[in-house]
Amino acid sequence: MNWNLIKLQIIELLDKYKRITTVAEHLGLKQPTVSFHMKSMEQDLGVSLFYSKAGKVHLTEAGQSLNHYAKKINALAQEAERVVKEFDERGSGHLKIGASYVPGTYVLPSILSAFSKKFPHISISLTVRTSPVIQEMLLNHEIDIGVMSAEPFQWAPLIGETLCEDELVFFFNPQHRMSRYESLHPEFLKDVPFILHGQESSTRTMTLKWAKSMGIELRPIMEMDSLEAIKQAVLTGDSISVISKMAIAKELQREELVYRAIPQNPFKRYIYFTYNEDRIRSSVFDSFFDYLRDSVRSY
Template identity: 35%
Template sequence: MILVHIEKYKKVTDVAREMNMKQPSVTFHMKSLEEELGTVLFESKRGRMVLTEAGQALYPYALKITGLAAEAKKVVQDYTLLDKGTLRIGADCGTSTFPLPQLITAFTKRHTGIQLQVIVTPTQTIRTLLSDREIDVALYHAKVQQLSDEELTTTQSIFDDEIVVIFGANHRFANLQHLEPQLIAMEFFIQHAEGSFVKQFTHEWSNNNNIHLWERIQLDSPEAIKISVQAGHHITFFPKRSVQQELELGVLKCLPIPNDTTAMIKSVIAFQHDPTQHSLRNEFVEFARNYTL
């Protein structure tokens, strides 16, 4: 504010230099402020510009206004620089195990002032939430051939994966090199949540192979599914990269799904095509696309 700078520098030329303005412009703003308030705020004494009594009375308020303006500017800049803000992320059950934890951990290390709100729910629900703009970005699994049906301007692949049969280290499948559909049909099968990508995939596979799966359990939690399979009495289908840690530890094993040419899948990141969306969403999308998994 002009009044604050006049009190600090006492010369119009110095104020003009500080505010990167021409001297006549500073003088114009001084007179405009006096006209607006209907009183004299500035007076010249011995070659210096000082505040009148009215100007001195206004000065504390001018300081507060200037401070609030600077604070407001910083708040807006923090959002622009991604130091603040909230990002709403939705992930289906498969991607909530991988790659979501890796992505959000690395992203929040880079942008320490932001907040992430994460919703984990079946694939169909995630896509509905994105369509209804209740989340900013979605992560879910999709078949390779399904990507051509998506709007490519809003859906992008971030890594490849495949659906495999998983089972415990002591399961009888652990001694086999490959499986047949009939063998899978003879085992207790854990089914994934209603509306999930893996459940839809499983039903399509069983229908294509004329197999009736022995579905004794349905679980909504991917972690609960993995723990149950580790016990050794059940099998299920699962994205391979989502059980990579368990495979490396040897507590789970896997084999390719027999008689299937669609087991190769993609993990995709999707968002509404909206140029007015905040930069935090755009930054996360770009980060996910370039993150080395």
Template identity: 40%
Template structure:
């Protein structure tokens, strides 16, 4: 196989990945800065190479056939590894330049990473950080599919096969409420008290949502979920208004405690325990000086005094 053919095969696989994402040839062509007929040509060429139909048209959309779906995870891994290989070489060429793709769940992406990324960029002005903030499960999927170099998330689950997790910090989950809320006169909470007040639930796929649902099942209570919010900052602001309560990591309400706009009590029963935040990456990833640089930076600064609650 010649160098040109190898490069072309990667392009074809990238087209298959984008077809699954966008479902339209025009959008794939735009993403790859190619003409639509060129994309169609490579799609047909890939089908000829595989000896089977990989794409089908339904209601104006291009979908993967069963064979295409079987090929898809390998296409994701192969194109992802190719991108990593190019990036690793570029990192060695000039450690003062490069792009680092980071995924973070909405808690760490709101609480800790903005300060970390800001400090890192000040220290290494030639580096560009692309930070994607999504619910925990989405971030884990991005990492598994090689779409981010590093992932930061709270978790109580065992890491997926091939994923290595470094413990960044241990946090405490607490019940937050406004100073004028009835909880402000209490010294402790019971499961039943938590169940009697308006509760703000976190976003689908988030660690906090999974945690609160598990807590409710284990405690035999039904949380009074009057609102679901996908932004941790919005959760805090809504709680500050007085009526609602919610679960939140203690490290995430540092400034609100200092200003007096929020108060907290330890979560009752089985909920009142520490949770862990991780920095995760592929165990078999090729060495990248830029990624290693950020990993060491994160470990060094995540526990700095002004990063703590």
């Protein structure tokens, strides 16, 4: 069976764009060449991989199964090229970084800007998603590095190195009645309007685990996916919520918000530098890790 990366790229791109002409443009090929490779794959495997509907090309169930592996192989090939280039004697290279929302929004932007000035030959792309999505991207070799807020974990083949604690706190506006207490008792929170984070949020998961461990039932009045939306709702209302202390650093400095520690909280969350153990650590990779670790110490 004669397989090459072009065929696997065609599978992945057809699933994304559904048009042979678009795939041909992306790969710099002629349309008949793409069609030839499609027929060749079906002949080699002895199954139908594609079908046409409403002027678009779709993958059959067998095609979808092949695409699952095509994505992984294509990503590995791209990673291999990037990693080899990182050993360039000029210290150049490209790093694809994925981050969960707290480090991706409130920690990394200033660090990446300063890093780029110090290492101008290293280009960086940043993708911000939830921690589970970042983990999946690392497993599929879609990114080189993950920077995530998470509870302690063991996700072989992922390796996580702790950067710092990501402390979760209750927060509210300075006029809120809770602000008169130096510390909060779990019972205080039973009847307070509460804003929950979205379904996929690790903050939501830890908040509900804490409430269950305390034997109390929160009174959620809203659910929001956006950290900034939650902050604005708390700033202008009488609700409270849980958030990373890093995410409200500027508002605390300006005395627009106040916070209190979560009482009797056994659950800890940390920011991790995470990578797939199959990923070779080059000098470019280590330069970024060392710079990130030194920078995060100030938080």
